[in-house]
Structures are given as C-alpha cells and as structure tokens.
Amino acid sequence: MPFRLLLQLSRRNLLRHRRxxxxxxxxxxxxxxxxxxxxxxxxxxxxxxREAVVVNMTGDIKVLAPGYRDDPSIENSFVLADGWVxxxxxxxxxxxxxxxxxxxxxxxERETRGIQLVGVDPASERIxxxxxxxxxxxxxxxxxxxxxxxxxALAEQLQTAVGRRLVIxxxxxxxxxxxxxxxxxxxxxxDGTGLEKAFVFTGVSALQGLLDAKVVTEVSxxxxxxxxxxxxxxxxxxxxxxxxxxLDVLRWQELEPxxxxxxxxxxxxxxxxxxxxxxxxxFGLVNTxxxxxxxxxxxxxxxxxxxxxxxxxxxxVVLESTLVMALxxxxxxxxxxxxxxxxxxxxxxxxxxxxxxxAGMRSLLVPRLLPGDLLxxxxxxxxFGVLASLYPAWRAVKVKPLEALRx
Amino acid sequence: xxxxxxxxxxxTRIYSDDAVPVQALRGVDFxxxxxxxxxxxxxxxxxxxxLLNIIGGLDRPTAGSVEVDGVDLSTLxxxxxxxxxxxxxxxxxxxxxxxxxxxxxENVEFIMQLQGVPAAQRHERAQRMLSELxxxxxxxxxPGELSGGQQxxxxxxxxxxxxxxxxxxxxxxxxxxSATTEDLLxxxxxxxxxxxxxxxxxxxxxxxxxxxxxxVKLRDGAIVEDSAAVEASAAGV
Numbered sequence: 001m002p003f004r005l006l007l008q009l010s011r012r013n014l015l016r017h018r019r020x021x022x023x024x025x026x027x028x029x030x031x032x033x034x035x036x037x038x039x040x041x042x043x044x045x046x047x048x049x050r051e052a053v054v055v056n057m058t059g060d061i062k063v064l065a066p067g068y069r070d071d072p073s074i075e076n077s078f079v080l081a082d083g084w085v086x087x088x089x090x091x092x093x094x095x096x097x098x099x100x101x102x103x104x105x106x107x108x109e110r111e112t113r114g115i116q117l118v119g120v121d122p123a124s125e126r127i128x129x130x131x132x133x134x135x136x137x138x139x140x141x142x143x144x145x146x147x148x149x150x151x152x153a154l155a156e157q158l159q160t161a162v163g164r165r166l167v168i169x170x171x172x173x174x175x176x177x178x179x180x181x182x183x184x185x186x187x188x189x190x191d192g193t194g195l196e197k198a199f200v201f202t203g204v205s206a207l208q209g210l211l212d213a214k215v216v217t218e219v220s221x222x223x224x225x226x227x228x229x230x231x232x233x234x235x236x237x238x239x240x241x242x243x244x245x246x247l248d249v250l251r252w253q254e255l256e257p258x259x260x261x262x263x264x265x266x267x268x269x270x271x272x273x274x275x276x277x278x279x280x281x282x283f284g285l286v287n288t289x290x291x292x293x294x295x296x297x298x299x300x301x302x303x304x305x306x307x308x309x310x311x312x313x314x315x316x317v318v319l320e321s322t323l324v325m326a327l328x329x330x331x332x333x334x335x336x337x338x339x340x341x342x343x344x345x346x347x348x349x350x351x352x353x354x355x356x357x358x359a360g361m362r363s364l365l366v367p368r369l370l371p372g373d374l375l376x377x378x379x380x381x382x383x384f385g386v387l388a389s390l391y392p393a394w395r396a397v398k399v400k401p402l403e404a405l406r407x
Numbered sequence: 408x409x410x411x412x413x414x415x416x417x418x419t420r421i422y423s424d425d426a427v428p429v430q431a432l433r434g435v436d437f438x439x440x441x442x443x444x445x446x447x448x449x450x451x452x453x454x455x456x457x458l459l460n461i462i463g464g465l466d467r468p469t470a471g472s473v474e475v476d477g478v479d480l481s482t483l484x485x486x487x488x489x490x491x492x493x494x495x496x497x498x499x500x501x502x503x504x505x506x507x508x509x510x511x512x513e514n515v516e517f518i519m520q521l522q523g524v525p526a527a528q529r530h531e532r533a534q535r536m537l538s539e540l541x542x543x544x545x546x547x548x549x550p551g552e553l554s555g556g557q558q559x560x561x562x563x564x565x566x567x568x569x570x571x572x573x574x575x576x577x578x579x580x581x582x583x584x585s586a587t588t589e590d591l592l593x594x595x596x597x598x599x600x601x602x603x604x605x606x607x608x609x610x611x612x613x614x615x616x617x618x619x620x621x622x623v624k625l626r627d628g629a630i631v632e633d634s635a636a637v638e639a640s641a642a643g644v
Contacts, residue, residue, distance in 0.1 A: 005520045012508035302504040305465055306565075307493025307521055309486045402465040405500065 006312060010319040017292065024288055025328045028381075031281040032332020033339065035377055038273050040340045040367035041347075046266035047368050053252050053259045055129045056195060057101070057118070059220030061237050062255055064248045068217060069255075074102050074173050077215035078247055086221055087243060088236050094222040097124035100207050101217050104170035106150075106200060108158035115154065115200045117170055119143075119207030127222035129190055130201055137162035137186030146206035147185035151196025155187045162187055168200075173213035180210050191363065219244075270373060274380060282388045289321055289392035300396045301404020310397040317393035318386055325385030329378050337374075340367045411474070412573050412605050413439035413462050418471035420457050420628075431457040433628040434471065439573075439607060444599040446619035447609045453625040455609040456577055462607065463496055463575045464488040476572045493521055497566030497604075501578035503558040505550040511537060511561045512546040518569050536564040540594060556587035563594060567604055574598070576608040580615055592618045 014021045054060055068076035080098050100119035105112060122140040125131040130149065140149060148166060150158070160166060162184050172178040182202060190196050208214050223236065234251070241249045253260035293300070300313050346364040415437040422429045432454045439445055447455035460466040461473055464480050473480045476495055483491060492498070505514045512533050519529035537543050540560045542553075550558055559579060566574055576595070580588040596618055598604045608615055616622050624632040 002520055002523065005517075009506070009508065016508050298504075299506070302500070303506070304489060305463070305492065305498055305500075305504075306518060307489050309489045311486070400465075402460055405465075405504070 003315075006316045006319055007323075010316055010323055013292075013296075013320055014324055020288065020292065021324060024285065024324050025331065027281060027284055028325060028328025029331040029335060031277045032329050032377060032381060033334075033336035034332075035274050035277045036333055036336025036369070036374065037339045037367070039270050039373045039377070040336070040369045041365065042266050042269050042273070043368040043370055043373065044366050046263055048365065049259055049262055049266070050252075052192075053256045054222060055127075057099075057128050057199065057220065058252050058255050059096075059127065060223040060252055061221045061240060062250055062252075063219040063221075063240060063244050064250065065217065066246070066248055068248070072101065072103060072217070073171055074100070074211050074213055074215070074217065075175070077173075077213065077217045078244075079214070080216050080219065086219075086240065088221075088239060092223055092236060094224045095124065095127040096219060096221040097121065097127055098204065098216040098219045100204055100211070100215070102170050102207075102211070104168050104200070106154075106158065107167040107169070108160045108164070110159045111157055113154060113157060113197075116198050117168060117207065118199055118201050119204035120201050121204050127220065129195060130188065130199070133188040133190050135186040135188050137184065139186055140201060140203055141185075143203045143205040145185065145203035146182060146209075147202065148182040149186050149188055149201040150184055151193075151199065152187050152189045153193040153196035154200070155184075157197070160184065168210075170211070172211045173215070178210050178212075270376075274377065278381065278384050282384055285321065285325075285385065285388045286391060289317065289389055290395060292320075293317060293392045293396045297396070297399050297404045298407050301399060301401040301407070304397075304401040305405060313397050314390075314393040317396050318389045321385050321389030321392075322382060325382055329381045332381075333374055333378060337369060340369045343367050410441040411438055412441050412443075412476055413437065413607070414474040415458070415462065416472045418458070418461060418468045418473060420454070420461060420466065421469045431628050432461070432468070435625075435628070435630055437623070437630065439605060441572075441605055442599070442603045443621055444595070444606045444619045445608070445621045445623055446616045447607065447623050447625060448611065448616050449625035449631075451611075452627075454628040455625050457628075458625070459575055459577055459607060459609040462573075463498065464492055493518065494569075495572040497569070497571040497574040499559070499562050499566050499574065499576035499579045501581045503550065503555070503562045503582075505558055505561055505565070507550050510547045510549055511542065511553065511557075511564075514550070514561055515564045515568050518565060522569060524569075532568055533564070536568045537561070540564050541590075554587075555582050556584075556590060559583060559587075559591055560594065563591075563598075567598060567602070570602075572605065574604050574606045576606065576610075578610055578612075579608060580610065580612045585614075588612065588614055 065076040065078045077100070086093055086096050097120065102117055104115055104117035106115050120130070120140070121143045122145070140147065150160070150166070155161065158166065165181050165183050167179060167181050169177060169179045188196070204216070221236070221240070237249050237251055303313060304310065344366070346366040348363070349365055350363040415435055418432050418435045418437070419430070420432040422431055435458060437458065447458060449455050457466065461468050462475065464475070464483070467481070475491065478491060480488065506517060509517060515533035515537060516529045519532065534543070534546065537546060540563060542557055542560050545553060545557060550561070553561065580591060583591060592614060595606060599606050608619065610616060622634045623630055
C-alpha cells in the first residue's frame with residue numbers, strides 16, 4: 001500500500017472537514033501550549049529551589065568532618081592543606097570555598113540571638129549568596145578581616161547598625177567558651193529573611209584565631225550548571241572522596257533531602273501535568289475521531305471493497321490523527337515557547353514573598369524552557385495521538401465492507 | 408471463450424441476524440465464462456445482489472463453494488480477499504462510491520496506485536480511459552462537481568482501467584435517467600464486445616437486462632431462468 005496515497009487521503013480528509021480539523025487543532029494547541037508553559041514554570045521553580053539550596057551555603061558538593069552534621073561544632077573540623085584546590089576536570093567546577101561554620105550567640109546592647117557564625121574568605125564566596133547580596137556599609141575585605149557581616153533582618157532584631165559593636169560567644173577548639181567583640185562592617189540584604197537571621201559572617205582567619213584552631217569545618221564546591229548532571233556530580237564526588245579519605249563528601253541532595261525530594265517531585269509534576277492535560281485531550285480526540293470514522297464507514301467499506309486491506313484503513317485513520325496531532329503539537333509548542341519568551345524577565349511573586357520563600361523559591365519566578373521537556377511533550381503527544389486513534393481505526397475496520405456499503 | 412471465470416456450486420446464504428433466519432440463496436449453481444455479459448434480475452429479495460456480493464468476495468456463503476478465476480474464495484482471509492478484488496475484479500456500485508476527496512483522474516488512478524503501477528503509466532492509462540468514456544475534459548473535477556452519469560462513468564473507468572478478469576455492477580443504472588442509462592449501457596456493451604470484459608450485473612432495469620447477452624432470473628433465492636440454458640437446450644447441447 002503506497003504510503004504517499006494514504007498520506008494524500010488523510011491530508012485531504014482533514015481539509016475536507018476544515019471546521020472540525022480547526023477545532024481539533026485548537027484543542028491540541030491549547031493543551032500543548034498549556035503543558036509547555038506549565039512545565040516551564042515548574043522548571044523555573046525547580047531551578048530556583050536548587051539554586052536556593054546550592055547558593056545558600058550548601059554548594060553542589062560539600063566536604064565535612066564525620067559527625068559534623070549531628071554536632072556542628074569546631075570539634076568536628078579538619079585541616080585543609082595550604083594551597084589545596086579541588087582536583088576535578090576543567091569546566092566542571094565553578095568555584096569552591098573553605099569555611100568555618102559554628103553555632104554562636106550574638107549580643108547587642110538590647111538583644112541576644114542564636115546564629116550560625118561563618119568564617120569565610122570573601123574572595124571565594126562568589127559561589128554563595130553572600131557574594132552577590134547588596135550591602136549597607138561594606139563587605140569583608142580579606143580572610144583576616146575581623147569585622148562582621150550581619151543580615152538586615154537580624155540587625156533589625158538586634159537593633160544595631162553598621163559600625164556598631166556586637167559580642168559573639170562561641171565554643172573554642174579546647175571546649176571552652178570564647179567571647180569577643182566585633183564591629184559591623186556591613187548589613188546585607190538577602191533574598192529572604194531566613195538567611196538574614198541565620199548567618200553572620202567574618203573572616204575565616206580571624207575566626208580561626210578566635211577559636212584557636214587552624215582548621216575548617218567545611219569545603220563547599222559549586223559545579224557549573226551545564227556540568228552538574230547527576231552522573232558528573234557523582235563522578236566529582238568520587239574523586240573528592242579519594243582525596244578526603246575519612247571525611248564525609250556529600251552531594252546537595254544528601255545534605256538537603258527535603259529540597260531534593262521537592263526537586264524530584266517537580267520532575268514528576270511535569271509528567272503528572274502532562275498526563276492530566278493529555279488525558280483530557282485524548283477523550284476529545286477519540287470522540288472526534290470516532291465521529292469522523294463513523295461518518296465515513298461507507299467510504300471505508302468502499303475502499304475495502306475496491307481492494308484496500310484492513311491494515312491500510314487502520315494506517316489511514318492513524319495517519320489522520322497523527323497529522324493533526326503533529327500540527328497541533330507544533331503550534332502548541334510555538335505558542336508555549338512564545339509565552340515563555342514573553343515572560344522571560346520573570347513573574348513577580350513578591351506579593352506572596354513569605355510563602356514563596358517557604359517553598360524555597362525566589363520572589364521572581366523565571367520560566368525555564370528545557371529542550372528535553374519540549375522533545376518529551378512532542379514525542380509523548382504523538383504517541384498519545386497514535387494510541388487515541390487505534391480504537392477509532394479498529395471501529396473503522398470492524399464493519400464488514402458489505403455492511404458498510406449498505407449504510 | 409470457454410474459460411470459467413465464475414463457478415458457484417450449491418451456494419446457500421442464510422442471514423441469521425434477525426429473529427427469523429432469512430434464506431437469501433438456496434443452493435445456487437451458476438457459471439460464467441470469459442467474455443460473457445450476464446444480467447442477474449428478479450424482484451427485491453430474490454437474491455441477485457447477494458449472489459453478486461458473494462461472487463465479489465464481499466460476502467461469504469453459508470454453504471457451497473465459489474471459485475473466481477480458479478481461486479476458491481472460501482480459502483481466503485479478509486486481506487487475501489481484498490487482494491483478489493484488487494487484482495481480478497472491478498466494481499460498479501449503484502451509488503457510484505467514488506472517493507470524494509479525489510478528482511476524477513485520481514479516483515481512476517486509485518486502484519492502480521494500490522496495485523503499485525508507476526505514476527506516469529497510471530496517469531496515462533487513467534487519462535486515456537476517461538477520454539474513451541467521454542469525460543476526458545473533466546479529469547480534475549471532484550465527484551461533488553460531476554453529474555450522476557459522469558460519476559458513474561468515472562466509476563466504470565476505475566473498475567476497468569486495470570483490465571480485471573470480472574466486472575461486477577450492482578444496479579448501475581438505479582440513480583440515472585433514461586438518456587444517461589442508455590449511454591451507460593452502450594459503454595458497457597462496448598467494453599464487453601470490444602475489450603472482452605466479462606460483466607455480471609444485478610439489476611431491476613429492463614434496459615440493462617435487454618442489453619446483456621445472457622439473462623439470469625432469480626426468485627426466492629434460486630435461479631428460475633437462465634437464457635444460456637435455454638439456448639443450449641435449443642441447440643441440443
């Protein structure tokens with residue numbers, strides 16, 4: 001059976017019922033563009049969530065002393081060799097930072113708060129949120145800088161300001177309390193009050209001096225986004241494990257299991273949303289195809305009487321469905337992509353900032369269109385289109401030619 | 408001219424779909440030889456269309472056997488029957504049954520396309536056939552743009568363009584006026600006499616019966632009169 005002939009018949013049959021074909025195309029296009037747009041929002045949310053975790057001091061991979069996760073104190077620290085750089089393939093690592101992060105109490109003249117005191121090398125911290133926040137005052141100048149960076153929300157709680165003095169109390173390496181006064185170099189404004197209340201920064205060398213220990217509690221490594229696939233993440237982790245024998249080398253998914261679960265759920269959400277939309281569409285598609293087939297039972301009977309095989313009739317019905325589906329998918333993907341492009345600057349969610357922050361998102365949701373998602377929607381839609389046409393096609397050949405000709 | 412194209416032996420067809428089974432054919436024996444022009448006639452329900460459909464492989468007998476060009480139809484699957492119809496038979500239906508989305512030329516080319524005839528060859532043959540039937544100037548019109556007579560000519564062209572062993576026509580003049588029917592019958596006679604096409608037609612129409620060289624009359628599912636038998640008897644065969 002010449003495929004071209006079937007294609008010609010299918011194409012002309014679609015044109016023959018222009019209104020029905022148009023309505024079908026409209027339904028498919030709306031569904032596909034809706035799926036495409038929703039996917040881009042889900043991917044945007046997923047990206048934000050990962051970024052929030054990775055940028056908020058976690059990194060893609062983190063090296064910790066055993067026991068630090070249960071007891072995050074200076075006792076669970078390790079010595080990092082001078083001049084150490086991660087031995088990872090070029091093009092995979094975006095940056096890395098060695099830090100001391102210990103619990104501490106911060107006191108102003110009026111208030112006291114529990115915080116995470118983080119000793120950093122300011123030059124390395126472009127990989128975390130502190131490298132890109134805005135300041136009142138100034139950032140830390142060097143690892144030796146013994147001043148503080150305080151979050152805006154914490155500064156408000158402590159009722160303090162740039163240049164004022166705060167007292168920090170924490171535990172030294174010998175188990176005894178350390179207490180020292182620090183001046184505020186700057187007050188940072190992060191995207192979320194949770195960060196501003198939790199983290200206070202000072203120079204890593206200055207903090208080592210206070211704690212009387214030339215150690216770090218963590219090395220955080222940020223991978224380049226394009227190189228941070230699951231496989232490469234595992235590979236990088238393996239190489240670091242070889243170097244840091246006896247230490248915990250963990251990926252962000254292990255460090256933040258809740259965020260990882262949400263991240264995985266977003267993957268599932270893409271499928272779930274697709275299945276819901278396509279499920280609804282398929283009912284309409286099957287219904288329309290059945291109507292179309294039943295209207296043409298006599299015609300199919302005549303084709304079979306003339307010598308067309310039942311299989312060819314099935315192919316013709318499937319082709320008609322596939323053609324209209326393919327065109328609808330193309331239009332839908334185009335419209336969906338244009339919608340994403342139109343909202344490329346992001347959707348402002350600042351009116352719901354607190355709720356959004358709780359969900360691990362930023363207040364500006366930028367839709368992200370992934371080629372893999374587009375391909376998935378295109379292929380799955382076509383597969384659904386073919387599956388949806390099989391029942392009507394079966395109905396078309398179920399009627400015997402003679403019976404069909406009598407209708 | 409003595410080759411058997413159709414050989415029916417004891418063909419019985421009982422329709423059991425309704426509460427009371429209907430016996431449409433009762434053990435019919437019927438033969439058609441190459442080059443014959445046979446009309447099956449009889450009142451409604453006599454079984455003429457049923458016999459035509461069984462010969463065309465569109466229906467299967469409840470009992471008995473049917474051979475077309477030496478092939479026993481009972482041994483064939485639906486797909487094999489489709490192939491047999493494609494290769495050996497031409498059909499002309501009462502309602503023309505052209506493909507509405509194809510032009511007259513494309514409708515005639517359709518069967519050849521199914522058969523895999525090369526494009527240039529099928530185009531040339533279809534064009535020639537339509538011209539021969541007097542509608543060479545309507546090649547690119549679709550069925551909806553043709554009159555009943557013109558559509559029936561396209562249907563005939565489609566049926567015979569592949570030189571089938573057998574042309575089956577079910578009430579070919581039912582939807583045509585007398586003048587158009589006359590034209591159609593001349594065409595069928597010409598095909599039969601000049602091209603040697605074997606034709607079996609089921610009809611009520613006396614004009615069609617008259618033009619056929621052999622008249623077979625059915626009543627209540629049985630052949631009650633066959634002009635070939637009468638001639639043979641008269642000739643002392």
